[in-house]
Amino acid sequence: MELDVVASPQKVSRNPEASRARILEAARVEFVTYGLSGGRVDRIAESSGVNKNLIYHYFGSKDALYLAVLEQIYADLRARQQDQDLRNLPPVEGMKRLVANTFDHFVATPDLIRLMSIENIHYGEHLKSSQSTKQLYGGLLDTIQLLLKRGQDQGVFRADVDAVDLYLSISGLAYFFLSNQHTLSWLLDRDLASRRRVQKRRHHVVEMVLSYLMDVTPRESGAGHK
Numbered sequence: 001m002e003l004d005v006v007a008s009p010q011k012v013s014r015n016p017e018a019s020r021a022r023i024l025e026a027a028r029v030e031f032v033t034y035g036l037s038g039g040r041v042d043r044i045a046e047s048s049g050v051n052k053n054l055i056y057h058y059f060g061s062k063d064a065l066y067l068a069v070l071e072q073i074y075a076d077l078r079a080r081q082q083d084q085d086l087r088n089l090p091p092v093e094g095m096k097r098l099v100a101n102t103f104d105h106f107v108a109t110p111d112l113i114r115l116m117s118i119e120n121i122h123y124g125e126h127l128k129s130s131q132s133t134k135q136l137y138g139g140l141l142d143t144i145q146l147l148l149k150r151g152q153d154q155g156v157f158r159a160d161v162d163a164v165d166l167y168l169s170i171s172g173l174a175y176f177f178l179s180n181q182h183t184l185s186w187l188l189d190r191d192l193a194s195r196r197r198v199q200k201r202r203h204h205v206v207e208m209v210l211s212y213l214m215d216v217t218p219r220e221s222g223a224g225h226k
Contacts, residue, residue: 022048080105083143091151
């Protein structure tokens with residue numbers, strides 16, 4: 001007499017890193033679409049295909065999950081800027097690349113624009129609790145100061161430049177254009193979202209920053225001062 005052999009169900013192996021990645025991606029879409037207040041963990045769980053309890057297990061709370069999304073998107077921006085790779089370039093070329101890389105990442109990551117706006121609505125209160133994001137910007141300022149100093153020593157950059165003010169201008173010239181594309185396109189009767197217009201703006205931003213930096217006059221170089 002033959003006995004029927006019942007196969008035991010296969011044990012499903014878990015991949016915590018893959019699960020976290022799916023949760024973060026679903027959370028990014030949720031917060032970009034609905035904001036922090038309107039975002040729902042239930043929808044994030046459904047979109048990522050995980051149990052809601054697993055989300056709380058990994059991240060603790062909705063606010064902590066939102067912070068993790070913010071940290072990831074800021075880290076991606078810093079990685080795209082590639083400022084460490086620019087330190088050995090001639091100062092003019094290094095600065096051009098830094099401006100262009102920053103603009104290109106804003107263009108490639110519209111979610112960054114949206115999440116920055118959402119976090120500023122909340123006065124940056126969540127980002128201020130990050131243990132990783134702020135330190136990313138120390139290296140960026142070091143690179144800007146290094147390129148500035150080298151350019152100033154070579155006489156190609158003006159002397160009266162603050163690294164923080166310069167980075168605010170670089171970010172602002174890209175951010176404002178992209179964050180206000182829809183309203184300004186209608187108000188100004190221009191398709192500011194078109195590929196040609198975005199590329200034209202990119203060139204304009206790079207030229208504006210470099211024109212300012214390279215405006216070396218006798219006053220800036222110290223001539224005429226007693």
